[in-house]
Amino acid sequence: MADISIDSIAERYDVAVIGSGAAGLGAAIFAALEGARVLLIERTEYIGGTSALSGGTVWAPGTETGRAANPDDSREKVSAFLDSAVGNFGNRDMREAFLDAAPEAIATLQARTQVQFRPYPRHPDYEWDHPNATLNGRAIEPVPFDTRAMGAARNMIRPPIPEFTVLGGMNIDRVDIGHLLNRYKSPASFLHVARIVTRYMRDRALHGRHTRVVMGGALVARLLASALDLGVDILRSTEVTALTETGGEVTGLRLRAGARTAPYPWTAASSSPPAGSGAPPAAVPPICPTPCPPKAPRPPAIPARCTIWPSASARPMGRGTTRAPSGRPAPPAAAPMAAQRSSRISCSTVRSPAPSASTSRAAAS
Ligand SMILES: Cc1cc2nc3c(=O)[nH]c(=O)nc-3n(C[C@H](O)[C@H](O)[C@H](O)COP(=O)(O)OP(=O)(O)OC[C@H]3O[C@@H](n4cnc5c(N)ncnc54)[C@H](O)[C@@H]3O)c2cc1C
Known part of the structure; x- marks a missing residue:
């Protein structure tokens, strides 16, 4: 197990990753898969951050796993859905880059690491009432994981809430x-x-604890097990307090472990970049000018269909709109929450009311 301490950083690394959530572990794994020597630094005693406490659902359209649940989905539909749901509030190039990379990233994880996913039979998109939203196929979840094979390393995983x-x-x-x-x-x-x-x-x-982990716990356990398989060194209970820069380049880190602080001079382990790394990525354009332009007007509500979404989700939103799941009418604004919860989904052909000024996104924004 490559669980090291602040005093035992003897090596030089190609890549240092700050934080051990899904983002950090994912970055560490992909760098290691490219042949880099990787150091992962986590300020708490546990690995996993918020990711370990989460549902572990990964919204990654276009994966093989997702296609098993919804073969009719397409890249064009996802793109149109995001254009409508996000509008000008996010950078479109970044969205497109995400849609390009997500299927391959998931496929790489599934083929070369212990990170495995399964489809959700039912998992509607957030912002489900935009055109090209789906009920399934875009959200995938980690397969439950048995941490017994990890030995003592399993105790590094942040316990669930x-x-x-x-x-x-x-x-x-x-x-x-x-x-x-x-x-x-x-x-x-x-x-x-x-x-x-x-x-x-x-x-x-x-x-002393359940070794069958699920949801975010399974995601982090699978990522951690894979990072350790790939030889990633892990430095816990150590905070990165500053980056040292020289001539615009990061040349070192400032680390703190308890009362102990230490500079870590940054010298790449290899003089050449890790295999597979090409030209530096193009500069990312800003999200949107200040202030952001208004979103596109919300399209009319789509006709209702029958779903299994729990009734508690159908509640009036603070801004006056209502997120009624498919298959049931929007509850009256004044309906008490207890009454909404006790109501049951009807699969009759109930249709959402025609959009009004109060339900239009344009009015809300
Ligand atoms: C109950 C719950 C359920 C959720 N369910 C889902 C879901 O199903 N799907 C979904 O997509 N999202 C979900 N989310 C949101 C999701 O968990 C977070 O967006 C995601 O985990 C963020 O991942 P991350 O790797 O960026 O950060 P984190 O997982 O929070 O990891 C950051 C890590 O960095 C460490 N760190 C920070 N600063 C330093 C430093 N200076 N030096 C060293 N270490 C540092 C932290 O200690 C932490 O361990 C959920 C959130 C909650 C609370």
Whole structure:
């Protein structure tokens, strides 16, 4: 395990990555895959940041995994959806670069590392009522992961938040929740629940925590296991307090571990750039001029369809619009939340009301 301390940084690295969330671990993995010597620096004792506490859902349109859930989706539809949903509030070139790179990045992770994803049968896009929004295929989730193979390194992973666990620390995801709710109705669900609860009890006795991680925990565990496989050195409980620059280039880092501070002189391990690295990327244009131009007017609400989105999502928004999920009418603005929660989805051909001034994005923005 390449878990090092501030006093044992003897090597020179090609790449230093600050922060061990999904972004940092992803950067470290891709640099290591390109042949770079990588140092990952994390200021807390745990690896994973907010990413480890998250749902772990990755919105990455165009992946093979996503296509299994929605073969009809296309790059053009995603692009048009983002143009409508984001409008001028984001840089279009960056969006297009993301759409170009995401499928390949996910494919590389799945082919060359322990990071594995599965499709969501149902996961509507946020901002679902724009043209070309989908109910599935763009959001993928990490496959649950068994951390026992990681040995002591599993203790580096940030524990989940209590809200995402049951029985004082048992990790569950949406598949498990479905089985938990059906445990007395379906023998398969009963068996699934019996299996995961037994495993959890055994893990608590033997390892002190659940070793089957899900959602953000699975994403971070898979990323961390892969980074360690690739020889990434990990420096925890150490904060990068400053970058040292010389002539416009970063030439060192200032590190702090407890009361200890140390400069880390930056000298690349190899004089040549890592294999595969080409010309430096073009400068990224600014997001938008100040102030941002207004977004395109919101299109008319799309006709309702039946979904399984929970009823609590259908609530009036502060700005006067209503995000009613497909398949159910928008609740009246004054409806108490308890009444909305207790209502059930109707699959009848209920249609969203015609757009009015108060539901138009143009008015809202
Ligand atoms: C409950 C919850 C659920 C969520 N679910 C989803 C979801 O399903 N899908 C989704 O896309 N998003 C989700 N999000 C949002 C998502 O978690 C974050 O946007 C994402 O994790 C950010 O990743 P990151 O790698 O940029 O940062 P983080 O995961 O926060 O990692 C940053 C790391 O950098 C370290 N660090 C910071 N400064 C320094 C320094 N100077 N030196 C050394 N280390 C430093 C931090 O300690 C931290 O570990 C969710 C968020 C929450 C709270």
